[in-house]
Amino acid sequence: MGRENRDFHIYFFPFMAHGHMIPISDMAKLFASQGVKTTVVTTPLNAPIISKATQSSKTCSGGVEVKIKIIKFPSVEAGLPEGCEHVDSLPSPEFRTNFFKATSLLQEPLEHLLLQENPSCLVADVLFHWATDAAAKFDIPRLIFHGCSFFAMAASDIVTKYEPFKNTSSDSDPFMIPDFPGEITMTRAQVPDHVKENIENDLTRMVKRAKEAEKTSYGIVVNSFYELESVYADYYRNVLGMKAWHIGPVSLCNRNNEEKALRGKAASINEHDFLKWLESKEPNSVVYVCFGSVAKFNASQLKEIAMGLEASGHDFIWVVRAEQDYDMEKxxxxxxxxxxxxxxxxxxxxxxxxxxxxxxxxxxxxxVTHCGWNSTLEGIASGLPMVTWPVAAEQFYNEKLVTQVLKIGVGVGAQKWVRVVGDSVKKEAVEKAVRRIMVGVEAQEMRSRARELAEQAKRAIEKGGSSHSDLNALIEELSSH
Known part of the structure; x- marks a missing residue:
């Protein structure tokens, strides 16, 4: 970066949930490693999480420290318990509406900061639809961070617009996504409720506003790389006409074990214990099972997973959320x-x-993954075949990308989009899917495709790679804005 960009200052504003904060922390490190003055805006109780995840940015050669600006979170004003500043800390799902209300009250304090600091650009989470207006008041370009793949953003736009699910006679009838590359099929049961039911509630209103804000924003930063989904990146930008830059996989900015361990919450297990356990295993012999930071399963579904893993005969690491719903002690x-x-x-x-x-x-x-985009991309960057078990959000689209386009995974058979609690899948299906990605010719073919993608991912973020070039093109364009 030339000296003329010294004054260039980028602001990041993540939504208060791990799946949003982790990639934004990585992204902030990425910009800082290019010598760009970088600040993350967050609230008092979220600041330590961001600070821990970004602390290594200043150790990169030519890198600068990621700064953190704190604004107060209006929990009490929005009817939340004091100190409830993160989706994880909601006493129950009913409080989600209050949480969204609290985030909309952040517009004024954010505007106050923008007025004081006058950054060159604001990258704000898609869920802060009002951030586009806030930035526009000070003539600051607002970029959107969706946290999704090009494939999912494009597919979801098409399905919302054309409603192809309306032509099916039942929930399990397949339909093809129209005017979309790759002849992708899905069922009505896999389409998000708010898309197919036309319900008016806080969530649907927010999604609608976010869509409108997208049209007037400066563009979108995408945690993906061109070689992974080039057809869909081109489609999204050229056919749907969205301005977007791919700068991922952003998780690859964490080079050493310590950096990798510092992302998100404090681990519930001593790092040396499980690394020692893994060291005692053969290469490619362990299945890692994790469903992200939001999806939940009831006790009977957890039991099916346990029996399926046992029957598969493979060694495993299984992450289970320490929820009050499951009596972890008993x-x-x-x-x-x-x-x-x-x-x-x-x-x-x-x-x-x-x-x-x-x-x-x-x-x-x-x-074995729920197909949240962070997890999916982290699996790809590690070169692993996957068992796909989507639950909510845009996860069914990501499953189609993994199984139908990239052909590096197999579905466990989850059929129904649900808001939080996962679809019931039997132990036999778990056992069979795990075996399919671990042993045999099909598993070897998936693994070699996944490995090739992992190599391409690493090349994409190196100097001259597709993501590195897009990142620098974005910095250039914004600094001349």
Whole structure:
């Protein structure tokens, strides 16, 4: 970067949920590593999470420190308990509406900061639809961070616009996404509720406003790389006419174990314990099972997963959210004697795990995932075949990309889009899917395709790679704005 960009200053404003904060922290590190003055705006209780994840930015050669600006979170004003500043800390899902209300009250304090600091650009989460207006008041370009793939953004736009699911006679009838590359099929049951039911509520209103804000924003930054979904990146930009830059996989800015361990919450297990456990395993022999920071399963579904993993015969690391819903102490969600039988074969992590650290380990050979985009891309960057188990959000679209386009994964058979609690899948399906990605000719073919994509991902972020070039083109364009 030339000296003329010294004054260039980029602001990041992530939504208060791990799936949004983690990639934005990575993105902030990425800009800082290019010598760009970078600030993340967040609230008091979220600041330590961001600060921990970005602290290594200043150790990059030519990198600068990521600064943090704090604005107060209006929990009490929005009818939330004091100190509730993160989706994770909501006492129950009913409070989600209050949480969204609280985030909309952040517009004024954000505008106050923009007036004071006058940054060159604001990258704000898609859920802050009002950020486009806030930035426009000070003639600051607002970029949107969606946290999705090009494929999912484009597919979801088409399905919302043309409503092809209306031509099906039942929930399980397949339809093809019209005017969309790749002959992608899905069913009505897999389409998000707010798309097919035309319900008016806080969530649907927010999605609508976010769509409108997209049209007037400066463009979109995408955590993806061109080689992964070039057809859909071109389609999104040229056919749907959206201005977008791909700068991912942003997780690859974490080079060493320490950086990988510092993303997100504090791990619920000592890093050395599970690394030692993994060291004792053969290459590609362990399945990693994790469903992200939002999806939940009831006790009977957890039991099916446990029985399926046991029957598959493969070693595994399984991350289970430490929820008040499952009595973690009594472990009633586990089959009788499960942990004794799995001694040395299976490791259950209750709570939070440093995912990238585990995925990158040579002993790990497959990934059972809910298909959140962060997880999907982290799995791809680690070169792993996947069992896809989508639950909500845009996860069914990501599943189609993994299974129908990239052909590096197999579906477990989840059929229904649900807001939080996952679809019921039987142990036989879990066992069969795990075996399909771990052993046999099909598994080898998926693994070699996934490995090739992982190589391309690493090249994309190196100097001269597609994501590195897009990042620099974006910095150039914004600094001359």
């Amino acid at each position: 472990d009633e969600w586990l089959p009788e004697g499960f942990e004794d039988r799995m001694e040395g074969k299976g490791l259950i992590i209750r709570g939070w795990a440093p995912q990238v650290l585990i995925l990158d380990h040579g002993a790990v050979g497959g990934f």
